[in-house]
Amino acid sequence: MIRNAEMEVNVVAQLEPVAVAGNPAAETKLGRKRDHTRDPEILAAALAVLAETGFDGMTIDMVATRAKAGKATLYRRWPSKNELVIDAVACMKQGDLDPDRLPDTGTLRGDLVAMIKPRSIEDAEKKMQIMAGLMSMLSATPEMADAANNAIVKPRAAANRFLMQRAVDRGEISPTCDIDTLCLVTPSMAAYRTLIERKPVDRDFLITLIDGVLLPALGLRGDTDPARRGKVAPPAS
Amino acid sequence: MIRNAEMEVNVVAQLEPVAVAGNPAAETKLGRKRDHTRDPEILAAALAVLAETGFDGMTIDMVATRAKAGKATLYRRWPSKNELVIDAVACMKQGDLDPDRLPDTGTLRGDLVAMIKPRSIEDAEKKMQIMAGLMSMLSATPEMADAANNAIVKPRAAANRFLMQRAVDRGEISPTCDIDTLCLVTPSMAAYRTLIERKPVDRDFLITLIDGVLLPALGLRGDTDPARRGKVAPPAS
DNA sequence: TCTATACGATACTGTGGAGTTCCGGATCTT
DNA sequence: AAGATCCGGAACTCCACAGTATCGTATAGA
Numbered sequence: 001m002i003r004n005a006e007m008e009v010n011v012v013a014q015l016e017p018v019a020v021a022g023n024p025a026a027e028t029k030l031g032r033k034r035d036h037t038r039d040p041e042i043l044a045a046a047l048a049v050l051a052e053t054g055f056d057g058m059t060i061d062m063v064a065t066r067a068k069a070g071k072a073t074l075y076r077r078w079p080s081k082n083e084l085v086i087d088a089v090a091c092m093k094q095g096d097l098d099p100d101r102l103p104d105t106g107t108l109r110g111d112l113v114a115m116i117k118p119r120s121i122e123d124a125e126k127k128m129q130i131m132a133g134l135m136s137m138l139s140a141t142p143e144m145a146d147a148a149n150n151a152i153v154k155p156r157a158a159a160n161r162f163l164m165q166r167a168v169d170r171g172e173i174s175p176t177c178d179i180d181t182l183c184l185v186t187p188s189m190a191a192y193r194t195l196i197e198r199k200p201v202d203r204d205f206l207i208t209l210i211d212g213v214l215l216p217a218l219g220l221r222g223d224t225d226p227a228r229r230g231k232v233a234p235p236a237s
Numbered sequence: 238m239i240r241n242a243e244m245e246v247n248v249v250a251q252l253e254p255v256a257v258a259g260n261p262a263a264e265t266k267l268g269r270k271r272d273h274t275r276d277p278e279i280l281a282a283a284l285a286v287l288a289e290t291g292f293d294g295m296t297i298d299m300v301a302t303r304a305k306a307g308k309a310t311l312y313r314r315w316p317s318k319n320e321l322v323i324d325a326v327a328c329m330k331q332g333d334l335d336p337d338r339l340p341d342t343g344t345l346r347g348d349l350v351a352m353i354k355p356r357s358i359e360d361a362e363k364k365m366q367i368m369a370g371l372m373s374m375l376s377a378t379p380e381m382a383d384a385a386n387n388a389i390v391k392p393r394a395a396a397n398r399f400l401m402q403r404a405v406d407r408g409e410i411s412p413t414c415d416i417d418t419l420c421l422v423t424p425s426m427a428a429y430r431t432l433i434e435r436k437p438v439d440r441d442f443l444i445t446l447i448d449g450v451l452l453p454a455l456g457l458r459g460d461t462d463p464a465r466r467g468k469v470a471p472p473a474s
Numbered sequence: 475t476c477t478a479t480a481c482g483a484t485a486c487t488g489t490g491g492a493g494t495t496c497c498g499g500a501t502c503t504t
Numbered sequence: 505a506a507g508a509t510c511c512g513g514a515a516c517t518c519c520a521c522a523g524t525a526t527c528g529t530a531t532a533g534a
Contacts (some may be wrong), residue, residue, distance in 0.1 A: 029508090029509080030507070030508045030509065031507075031508035031509025031510065032508075032509045032510035032511075033509080033510075034509085034510065034511095035511080036512075038511095064512090064513095068512085068513085069512070070511065070512040070513055070514090071512090071513085072511085072512080072513085073510085073511065073512070076510080076511095092511090
């Protein structure tokens with residue numbers, strides 16, 4: 001499900017022999033080279049299994065089977081299940097939220113509404129499933145918590161912060177607003193709705209958040225007219 | 238750590254012989270009776286282990302040891318680990334959030350601030366740990382999801398809703414406010430902060446939420462914001 | 475007192491998964 | 505071509521834990 005074939009892979013343990021001075025055997029590697037183009041496929045398989053079964057329900061065999069790889073291959077590249085999962089989560093950054101590609105409609109509400117796309121919702125939902133599968137080990141493995149936070153929540157919060165900051169810069173909202181807190185409202189409440197309430201994070205819910213929480217808290221009047229709800233402002237440019 | 242010794246215990250499988258008409262053996266039970274006063278201790282031990290290790294890391298032996306009970310005793314009362322945990326979660330309702338005992342200071346801000354007590358924070362933190370430990374199985378076991386939602390989040394949201402509704406009733410805030418959404422802001426963001434960000438949910442954070450998110454969204458001016466920004470429509474009469 | 479049962483403690487069984495090892499075949503370097 | 509290393513696949517070891525069985529002891533009712 002990961003489309004970005006050139007996804008950057010930061011394998012935690014590279015497992016390559018250290019080039020020790022005076023050790024000629026370490027300088028040139030003979031034999032077949034490791035096919036690193038398969039790393040992303042394996043990590044994607046790990047993410048898929050993780051989302052479906054959670055960390056504890058996931059087995060290395062499941063990942064290997066789904067990636068059409070051998071279990072030994074996985075252990076040649078990652079020293080343990082833990083490190084494989086940490087790597088998989090860390091490598092799932094997705095470019096949907098680059099500041100360059102964010103909407104720019106001229107109003108904060110237009111920008112926020114324009115970010116609601118079926119693709120974006122679906123993507124967020126899958127990330128939430130992964131987060132749920134990781135939850136139990138976050139307290140025991142801080143590296144996992146950091147990886148999850150950096151890959152799943154921070155990018156979305158950063159996008160919201162960017163849009164809000166731009167609204168501040170053009171004078172739409174007051175610079176005294178607590179943007180750092182408010183940009184976390186949507187991710188937090190979407191997570192709660194998905195993981196605990198088990199209700200869908202659909203367009204209506206997100207519009208409710210924007211008009212009932214975010215904009216009022218920023219000193220703007222939410223659009224309370226149901227007839228106008230969901231209308232996206234015409235693209236700027 | 239559960240002080241309420243009279244905690245109600247809804248054992249899922251009571252395991253008592255059904256009094257079948259015509260079966261004399263089922264009517265009178267001989268021998269030593271089961272000591273049901275120990276049920277709460279066992280469930281409390283299960284909750285403690287659950288919070289510390291998560292569901293998958295928790296073993297029946299850990300619970301038995303902490304409860305100073307034998308493993309067989311646990312299996313005499315609950316048919317499986319799953320049912321024990323469901324029962325433990327369902328029985329953890331705590332009376333700190335009765336509508337009768339909620340603060341009544343005359344203003345919504347006063348009420349919300351008055352709910353910030355060290356005891357309350359500590360209690361919420363432990364519940365969050367339990368929730369994290371359950372996360373991975375919520376999707377697989379709906380009964381668990383319901384038990385967790387009912388015992389952990391719903392009571393707090395209900396308390397917030399009660400305070401906000403009272404503010405509506407006395408005309409402090411507009412009845413058009415989306416109270417059902419706003420009463421979930423604090424629990425959601427506290428959960429995010431605890432479980433993913435791994436920062437403490439302290440008094441400062443909660444005050445920030447109240448003054449930077451909740452009150453502005455309800456059309457009230459937060460305490461820390463000196464500038465009077467966009468005004469929300471006055472209460473409809 | 476006698477009997478049936480609960481109790482804590484401990485040993486035991488069965489299963490499932492992490493991690494390892496080996497195999498035949500493929501692919502790279504020299 | 506030859507040797508080294510990778511590959512997928514499968515068998516293997518090791519261990520932790522759910523659940524069961526059995527012990528001697530304690531306590532309830534008859």
